[in-house]
Amino acid sequence: MIKPRLLTPGPTPVPEDVLLEMAQPVFYHRSGRFRELLARVTQDLQYIFQTRHTVLTLTSSGTGGMEAALASSLCPGAKVICLIAGRWGERWRNIALALGAEVVSLTVPYGEPVAPAQLEDALRAHPDTVAVCATLCETATGVKNDIEAYGSITARTSALLMVDAISSLGAMPCLTDEWGVDVCVTGSQKGLMLPPGLAFVSVSEKGWRVIDANKASRAFYFDLRKYRDNLTTNDAPFTPALTLIRALARSLAMLRSTGIETLWAKYAGLARMSRAGIMAMNLELFAKVPSEAMTVAAVPSGIDGNALVSNLEKWHGIKLAGGQDSLKGKIVRLAHMGYIDAFDILAALSALELTLAKMGHALEPGAGVAAAQRELYRVSLDNASSST
Amino acid sequence: MIKPRLLTPGPTPVPEDVLLEMAQPVFYHRSGRFRELLARVTQDLQYIFQTRHTVLTLTSSGTGGMEAALASSLCPGAKVICLIAGRWGERWRNIALALGAEVVSLTVPYGEPVAPAQLEDALRAHPDTVAVCATLCETATGVKNDIEAYGSITARTSALLMVDAISSLGAMPCLTDEWGVDVCVTGSQKGLMLPPGLAFVSVSEKGWRVIDANKASRAFYFDLRKYRDNLTTNDAPFTPALTLIRALARSLAMLRSTGIETLWAKYAGLARMSRAGIMAMNLELFAKVPSEAMTVAAVPSGIDGNALVSNLEKWHGIKLAGGQDSLKGKIVRLAHMGYIDAFDILAALSALELTLAKMGHALEPGAGVAAAQRELYRVSLDNASSST
Numbered sequence: 049m050i051k052p053r054l055l056t057p058g059p060t061p062v063p064e065d066v067l068l069e070m071a072q073p074v075f076y077h078r079s080g081r082f083r084e085l086l087a088r089v090t091q092d093l094q095y096i097f098q099t100r101h102t103v104l105t106l107t108s109s110g111t112g113g114m115e116a117a118l119a120s121s122l123c124p125g126a127k128v129i130c131l132i133a134g135r136w137g138e139r140w141r142n143i144a145l146a147l148g149a150e151v152v153s154l155t156v157p158y159g160e161p162v163a164p165a166q167l168e169d170a171l172r173a174h175p176d177t178v179a180v181c182a183t184l185c186e187t188a189t190g191v192k193n194d195i196e197a198y199g200s201i202t203a204r205t206s207a208l209l210m211v212d213a214i215s216s217l218g219a220m221p222c223l224t225d226e227w228g229v230d231v232c233v234t235g236s237q238k239g240l241m242l243p244p245g246l247a248f249v250s251v252s253e254k255g256w257r258v259i260d261a262n263k264a265s266r267a268f269y270f271d272l273r274k275y276r277d278n279l280t281t282n283d284a285p286f287t288p289a290l291t292l293i294r295a296l297a298r299s300l301a302m303l304r305s306t307g308i309e310t311l312w313a314k315y316a317g318l319a320r321m322s323r324a325g326i327m328a329m330n331l332e333l334f335a336k337v338p339s340e341a342m343t344v345a346a347v348p349s350g351i352d353g354n355a356l357v358s359n360l361e362k363w364h365g366i367k368l369a370g371g372q373d374s375l376k377g378k379i380v381r382l383a384h385m386g387y388i389d390a391f392d393i394l395a396a397l398s399a400l401e402l403t404l405a406k407m408g409h410a411l412e413p414g415a416g417v418a419a420a421q422r423e424l425y426r427v428s429l430d431n432a433s434s435s436t
Numbered sequence: 437m438i439k440p441r442l443l444t445p446g447p448t449p450v451p452e453d454v455l456l457e458m459a460q461p462v463f464y465h466r467s468g469r470f471r472e473l474l475a476r477v478t479q480d481l482q483y484i485f486q487t488r489h490t491v492l493t494l495t496s497s498g499t500g501g502m503e504a505a506l507a508s509s510l511c512p513g514a515k516v517i518c519l520i521a522g523r524w525g526e527r528w529r530n531i532a533l534a535l536g537a538e539v540v541s542l543t544v545p546y547g548e549p550v551a552p553a554q555l556e557d558a559l560r561a562h563p564d565t566v567a568v569c570a571t572l573c574e575t576a577t578g579v580k581n582d583i584e585a586y587g588s589i590t591a592r593t594s595a596l597l598m599v600d601a602i603s604s605l606g607a608m609p610c611l612t613d614e615w616g617v618d619v620c621v622t623g624s625q626k627g628l629m630l631p632p633g634l635a636f637v638s639v640s641e642k643g644w645r646v647i648d649a650n651k652a653s654r655a656f657y658f659d660l661r662k663y664r665d666n667l668t669t670n671d672a673p674f675t676p677a678l679t680l681i682r683a684l685a686r687s688l689a690m691l692r693s694t695g696i697e698t699l700w701a702k703y704a705g706l707a708r709m710s711r712a713g714i715m716a717m718n719l720e721l722f723a724k725v726p727s728e729a730m731t732v733a734a735v736p737s738g739i740d741g742n743a744l745v746s747n748l749e750k751w752h753g754i755k756l757a758g759g760q761d762s763l764k765g766k767i768v769r770l771a772h773m774g775y776i777d778a779f780d781i782l783a784a785l786s787a788l789e790l791t792l793a794k795m796g797h798a799l800e801p802g803a804g805v806a807a808a809q810r811e812l813y814r815v816s817l818d819n820a821s822s823s824t
Contacts, residue, residue, distance in 0.1 A: 052461070059462045059678065070679060071459035073440070074447045074631050076755055107633055108496050109674040112657045124654075146656040237675065243462050245495055245633050245677030266512075266654055268534040269500045286497040287625065289633030289677065290447065291458060367464055 050365040055396050057187050057215050057342045057369060059237040059244055060386030062295070063302065066241060069295045077290055083282035085297055090279065092300035096217065096240070096308065097232055099224040099250045104275035105296075106247045107289040110214040110235030113247030115143050116270035117210050117231040118179065121255070123264030124148035126178040129170050129207070131162040131198070134188030135372055136212055140181035147266075152177070158189050158375060161337045164197035177207040178258065179231075185216035188372060190335040190344030190381060192220070199228030208255050214238060218303060219315045219385030220340035230255040236292060239311075239341065241299040241386040245292045251276070316340045317427035318384035318393050321420040325397040326382075328419035329404060329411040334379050341385040346378065351407050353377035359407065364399035390424050438753040443784050445575050445603050445730045445757055447625040447632055448774030450683075454629060457686045458679045465678055471670035473685055478667065480688035484605065484628070484696065485620055487612040487638045492663035493684075494635040495677040498602040498623030501635030503531050504658035505598050505619040506567065509643070511652030512536035514566040517558050517595070519550040519586070522576030523760055524600055528569035535654075540565070546577050546763060549725045552585035565595040566646065567619075573604035576760060578723040578732030578769060580608070587616030596643050602626060606691060607703045607773030608728035618643040624680060627699075627729065629687040629774040633680045639664070704728045705815035706772035706781050709808040713785040714770075716807035717792060717799040722767050729773040734766065739795055741765035747795065752787035778812050 054061045075081055086105070093103035106113055118140075122128065125148060130141040132155040144151050152174055154166045162182070171177060180202050184195050195211055202209040208230040213222045217232070218239030224232045229252070236246035251259065251272060259265075259272060274285040303311060322343035323333060334344040347353035354377045357370040371379040382396055394417060401416045442449045463469055474493070481491035494500055506528075510516065513536060518529040520543040532539045540562055542554045550570070559565060568590050572583050583599055590597040596618035601610045605620070606627030612620045617640070624634035639647065639660060647653075647660060662673035691699060710731035711721055722732040735741035742765045745758040759767040770784055782805060789804045 054463065056464045058675065059464065062462055067459040071455040074442065074450055076442065076444045076447065108657060111674045115657045143656045147654055243677065243679040244675045245680060266535055268531045269496060269503045286499045287446065287632045289631065291631040292633060
């Protein structure tokens, strides 16, 4: 009877109404009913992406959306600048390398963002760059990168700015058009409150010019032009994951009725709560510039990080994510995006306090939860004053 | 209150128990719980594929599985023989062309299968062929191709036999290992009784030798080696469509407990029912060698095939598929795979009789249903005698 609470940075919890949508009977996708559905979700996605451009829906993981962005735009040998602040920046690089691109890697230590000046220098040194690949929230470290600054730099060049906004879109500002993001990618299982299985890609006019001019692309399933061309009649080029798209319509309706600014404010509040709670239990924040979508704490020396994550789930039903690759056992990652609210965060912090204490970490019982509660109190006051 | 019945050759109806599985809460996929799930479905897939080799699970449509097969195996310029009996044989060719392959197309008129002798000649003329791409059931026409014969021919060469068994696996014999199928591809939304969103790919030892030796592949998301290597610890290389995999475990358990030979016999019986019913209402079968997974009727002259399909749904809730591309309006396609039984087929034939009669086609009321019923009666007798 331990109640499970999922607070990993993907998948995130799916609202019960959305889950039940997936239990509805399937129907034929070459039909007016499907076209009406796809038209509706595409429009709502444009709102969440904050773009007037078309948003394409692919059946794949988020990585598939990233590959579609690069495979549609690049010909072999094309130059790509990858801004790498962790595993997901590395993902961009690995895809680009597989596609035969020439990659310029701008790498920073884990926990730090990539400074816009680094990009500026690299673009000056490589004026033939076709694409700049960045990560809004680096899920591996919890770092927020300054996409707006990257956008103002790439806008002055012929390079496209491609942004992995997978674990952040909907949970923190991503002003696709305003910031000059040419290709924005997200996945279903994060801020959009769905199970994994769908990727979404928006493309700017500048982006389409590059893609349409690219005669050497080897993309087929990931050829974005096919998705765009089919979308003129609200069709999908390949059999789509229908149940997930039904569920998407439901979750987008929930998000849209809340309003994107309200969502951003909500998760920013949860981020402040989480950071305050983490620090009050004598833990250090891992990210130098933390994202609003997740909070990452460094596991204190003397504590086994893998055991911490496993005990949290075993003792309290709280599922957080540990670190991956070289960060395995060294960090713990708490998500606040999608269908996660302040009381879920309180539960996670409470469990974290109890578990750390039991594992021998020195802390003052209640300090973490109290610090988070004080932030929550402040958020409530803000909301009260803004609604009067 | 018109009761909907889905009898299209994908998606097929999903059992209620399987639908409800998708309404279960999501959980973190980097966990023992997911690994246990993936191990179980992989084993059950091997049974359905009739292979001792690993079956890989991809989040994509069936086309993604086909692309993975080719993209993992081919280097640009590699020669591929495509056996083309319809739209889905053309799909193989279009993927191969996108990947930069040199394609030899063996094309037959719609409604006919590709003769094994054609393949034999082509392989003799092109001994440097890397892959032969075939379609078990050509969903566009309802034709069954002789994969067993293709397999015995390719087995004598260095070429790999790749089979699109998307709208057939589980519904008609596909003896992957015994027939010498090197890469077998299927999708979730046909014989496996699931919504669309997953593709499955099996690879033989000969297939892995070619894939492992291929240093020029540009595959990333569709790199089958990643799926194989991750599967050694029952992991997925990219965030998998978890809810669909949960549902898969449920549907595979249902299929496996029925037994593959029983399934084949069941759908073969439904095929006989359908063909008898179709012919008894003065329609012609479109496929010269019909598949056991679906039955395709030519729309009689004077009847608007698009209106027929639309009226069937509007008047009787029976959803069949029409033709695509140049066959649009000319054929009607009835599936008997997955969670479709004899009484669903009777319903479809009954509605087809009623609708055709109302649209002016000359037929004897009741003849189609009676002919189908006599076949059903014969199947029941066979079952009774075989169980004594």
